[in-house]
Amino acid sequence: MCTTGLAMLVFLVGISAVWKVASLPCTFDSVSGFLDCGSRELHHIPTENIHFDNAEEIDLSGNKLGRIKNETFSKNSALKCLDLSYNVITHLETRAFGGLDHLAILNLSGNGIALSPDVLTPELFEPLVALREIRMQHMSVPVSEWRGIDTTFQMLKNLTKLYIDFPPEFVFGIGFSELTKLKTVSTAGRRREYNGCNLRALRNSTFSVLWEVNITELRLINCGIDTIENGTFDPLTALDTLDLSNNINLGLAQAIKSLRSFNNREMKEIRLARLNNGSLSGFLDCGSRELHHIPTENIHFDNAEEIDLSGNKLRRIINETFSKNSALKYLDLSYNVITDLETRAFGGLDHLAILNLSGNGIALSPDVLTPELFEPLVALREIRMQHMSVPVSQWRGIDATFQMLKNLTKLYIDFPPEFVFGIGFSELTKLKTVSTAGRWRQYSECNLRALRNSTFSVLWEVNITELRLINCGIDTIENGTFDPLTALDTLDLSNNINLGLVQAIKSLRSFNNREMKEIRLARLNNNSFSMLILLLVVMYRYRTNLRYWLYTRLQPPKDMFAEQEYVFDAFVAYTSEERKWVSQQLFPNLELPENSFKLCIHDRDFTPGKPIHENIVDKMRESRKILLIISQHFLESTYGPLEIEYAVMKSLSDGRDDIILCVLMEDIPVRHMPKALRNLWHKITFLKWSADQAEQVIFWRSLIEALD
Template sequence: MVNLTALTVVLLLGLFTAVSWSVHVPRKSNSLIHKDNACKLRSRTFVDCREKSLKTVPNETFPETTEKLDLSLNNLHKIYSYTFRTLVYLKWLDLSFNKINKLQSHAFANLHRLEYLNINSNEVILSDNTYSPQLFVPLTSLKVLHMEKNKCIKQTGESVFPRAVAALTNLRELYTDLTTYVSFTSEFTNLTKLTTISSSGWGLPNRKHAKQCCVKRMYNATFSPFRNIGIKHFRLAYSCLQEIQLDVFEPFHELESLELVGNQQLGLYWALQSLHGLQNQTIPVLSLKAANNFIRRRKRDFSLNIFSMRYLNTICVTALDMSENYIIMPRTAPFSRPDCLRHFDMSVHVTNPQRLIRKLMHDKTFPYLQFLNISTNTAVAHDTLSAQNFDTNSSFSFSVQSSKRLNLHTVDLSFLPMSCQFESHDFYALKVLNISGWNCTIATPPLFLNLVNVTHLSARRTKFNIGLMRHFEKGSLFRNMISLEEVDLSENELTSVPQDLFLTNHKLSSLILFNNKLTGLPMEVLKTINLVHLDLSSNVIEYLTQSEIEELEKQKQQRPGFNLKLISNPFVCDCENLVFLRWLNNTNLVVDFGPEFLCTTTNGQQEQITKFMKKYKNFSVSCVSRSWLKVGVGAIFAVVVSIFVILAYYRNRWNVHYWFYTNCRPSPDMLPTRQYDYDAFVCYNHNDYDWVYETLQPYLEEGAPELRLCLHHRDFEVGEVIQQNIVDAINSSRKVILVISNNFIKSTWGEYEIEMAGMRSVQEGRANVIICVLLEEVPVRDMPRTLMNLWHRVTFLVWPQNAHEQSLFRERLTSALE
């Protein structure tokens, strides 16, 4: 019994000791991790040692469960053997941005689970002699290796790429520098899972060791060990490449992307010739960006032709980037595989861009193209447009019409010498459009006529401040763009926004009016149904009125996500703006409010609004004594002025009406004569179908003289957008007959037809274009605004019930149609 009791006590003491030890060790480890100037334990498996000025790896402080370790941005010089021997679960290790110049042969021992290793931006010499053959042997699970931006030595002959990398049999992605005359040995055939090789950045100026770690020549045998390996992505960017043989990429049979970016010393011509070994392949992504800049400095542009494109033309490319290359577009597009292209970037430095536009849109050179960018960069555009001073004659415009529509989804034509008189009928699939930098001082509504599916529109620096005010009726500019979600009208010198500009754009959620000349909120635009983001930064707003503040709060309640940007406006801190300043300091509606918000005080000094509000109470008291005097004087002055204006208007009201009538409509004599397809377009509601087809149509088309009518059911083009059918019918008919009934005035299409007919009447300056037929009595209070505007200006005929009066009605209708 005693022995049993003693055995029980011993077991309990042993259990207690084991539990104490298991609890004690992690606490000791955690305390080391959390001490000052040491690593931080972000989670149970992540240790963060960034920017701790470490000179050695504090491996004794790491929990054994660590899976992710970040040692970047320290002062490590060497990684000794067995440094990470206890971290058997480590999967992610970052040693970048240190001063490492030595990796001992067993530096990564025991890291069998490591999948990601980054030794970027150190001083490890990229040489086969530097990397021990045993260095990477333990890394049996490594998939991604970053070893760029290290150190190279000057070479005079061929250099073997470190063969230690060949031991990484599970490696998928290799990011590395390439030496001047690089070659890969036969050991690299072991990298059977490698899919990505990338080398970039050393050709840029101000890079340390750039001349040594920068490949100059690549030969046909350079990548021969990868012939039977499925390399899918190859990138060589901003190198010193000067010579490349024709079949250097021939071993890459399964390429999905090839990027030869910024190889300025090679030139675009030789970059195109290097595609010889890839003939008849399908390569989804091909980038030859910025390969021709050095030729520009010699004042020679590169001309695409059949000879220079002979190898590219055999390759099926889905996304092609040839931007920043100073390319002259030939009259005939030198592409023989246009059926493959979906994404085409020719932005920046394209000579004769109008040729490319005509080929793409008018001749349908690329029938399946979805993304097109032929924009010019802002810096170049600024110089060009400054010299032209937005001269109308410097822009070109043309109309694009074809029975075959384009499949373009995204088009960037920004900062080209284009005019807003541009018209196209092929953009039904378009969703994103950028026309920034166009000359829109003279613009026409057909610019956006068919863009019914566009969701994002950018029109920065387009001189819309002139085009909007001069050339558009209310709400006509974006009327058909019913899918708009975001509009950018920045840098247009807008002093106001027409209240009906976005009348039909019910999906609009973001409006950017950055860097204009607005002095307050565009109140009518603010009420757009789905607007949640309004950017008014860098305008000339000194303060917001009480009514504007109340409207903002109202919109915030209706749409909880609503927000506003107001930074960089010349706010004023004085007695008149106290309500605004208090609201600005307290609201969370202005998302960019902070110390950067400045205001001008009464003594002319600028001060942070946040600091000004700290002395708000004392300042508000000093304003009270002056407020009553200003209010009284202002009220008396306003009453006197109002009485004077009312009396002046009352005495001269008929003269004012006459002046507007005679000066605000065009003269009919100024309009050219034209031939019409129809004598009249009949606008009616479908509920009045029987009267139109049984009474009106037989009388006018079968009587004497015989007239030709345009009717919805019979003459509208099948498959065309309804709005476009209505506009085409009105424009192709000599007269417009509006069949007015209670059903008609309640119809949305009826109101649209009335408005379009009214617009036609105003444009021609002839009220007799429109004939209104009243089928039944319509209460005046129920008439839409558009019909009320026509009430006293056009011919109204009432359809009588007895036969005798119906005969007289027909005579009057025939006379009105003459």
């Protein structure tokens, strides 16, 4: 699934509706432009029912489509995101994407499309002039069908992100050299029945045509790479992120040797997890082996730190199965058919940190998940129990079980319709993240329908910072629901299409006077009235920024080639409480003939009759520097925070980090500074005023140097 932003026409729509598309079990939201036909068992695309002029996003994933015909989406002229992933598509007609000249994101992963110029013809991608991202991973095609496709991809001139799984000896052909905007190339990990990356060797020739392509991020994960030749990465001159994780046949020493290409280069990230570093790796890979039971006699390694048993056909985990794996830190049992966990199934795992049980048939009830089951997991920090294939009726109180996990910090779980955190969860004082999962193929998802005052009522002492309730079908949020979550700074309620946007915004009152890192309300039931309210809320929240932006844009344009001329050396922002210091200390020391700085002082230099905020903007624009005289009075004044906001915006719009200078008149912790100033704190010159005469000499010398 992919997402695009709402078009500005959202605010002009009269009345929106979410309705059933004629003869199709699909839903269309006329405001967001999202047509949802995902996982509907469709064998063909009913073109007569998907043509909406304002459809910006169409989800056809998880169906049984085998072929995409010419001009299928030609009437969807506004389409920006198209998801055809995890079907059985083997054939794309030459003009399958005809008319999609606004398409930005295309997902073709999980199909049977052969990566060859016979199937992926240049004409196929020719209409996609705006495409920025394409996904072609987990393809169920034999390796022999992967042949040169550079002539096809060279049509995508605006491509920035390529997600694709490579064959054993893949080499970027000359056509890729024309993708000068390409930034990210990434493979996918293994997913059940689908193929993953099969790239075995990285040669000097692999990236040899990419010297002029500024790729910054390369992730070759779970590929089975066993060879990297010296100099392989030399052509990737802009690379700052490299991930070679999960290539268990690749020697760690060889991987490190290949990093010589990055000598004298600043890298953001290099990941070499789960490589073949002898007995040090501790990774036991038993994933997707069609196992019906765990061969306990073959998994007992004293130094095994990670065991992957995902994607098998395991049904039952018996007592003490892993008791001899005393060093185990990560256990993945996801996407099996497990329905039964014996009471001591995890006995002996007192070092286990991460447990993944997602995608099974485990009933969340104390009859199955007994307190004794989790009792050995004293070090567990993260547990995943999503996409369970169990009926809702089997979800019952499980707080007595989870209260055993005293060190749990992350809980990934899908909730039933009226789930309430029981008293046992109040003991999970280290819990930080609670998250649901999105829909994925045949698996269940979050079914939480209502958030009540009682939902989180026991969590006042649990410092949860991140809550993501995505794709749950929530339609009700009572006032005060989030009040107990006093530490929350990240909230995601996206994809709850039955939840009114107004109601969602109303629920955010719990966060008044609290600094939030992220609030996401994408794809809610947002009729035009709701969108108007949201627009007004955003405009009020950023009113200072809008006022500055509008005022500066209304000024006569400047000659971009003319050298900037300043009237003042520094704009001085201060309150009446600091007026005496400014007149008796700042003036004499800076405006003396030997220093000859010209300061802009509002008492002296503001234009009479002009609004104060316009005076501030104009005089800041005429000043080479901005000097903020910061005190508690200044921070609490009417115009002090406004002057800080305008100073930061000028710094950002001019692209200069050296504009702002701060004089601290008293000790004020950084955390008490306005957010706008804190965000630039590490870039700002700040000086502390002192009553000590010797320190004042240093102060004035430093300030004069900063103003020069």
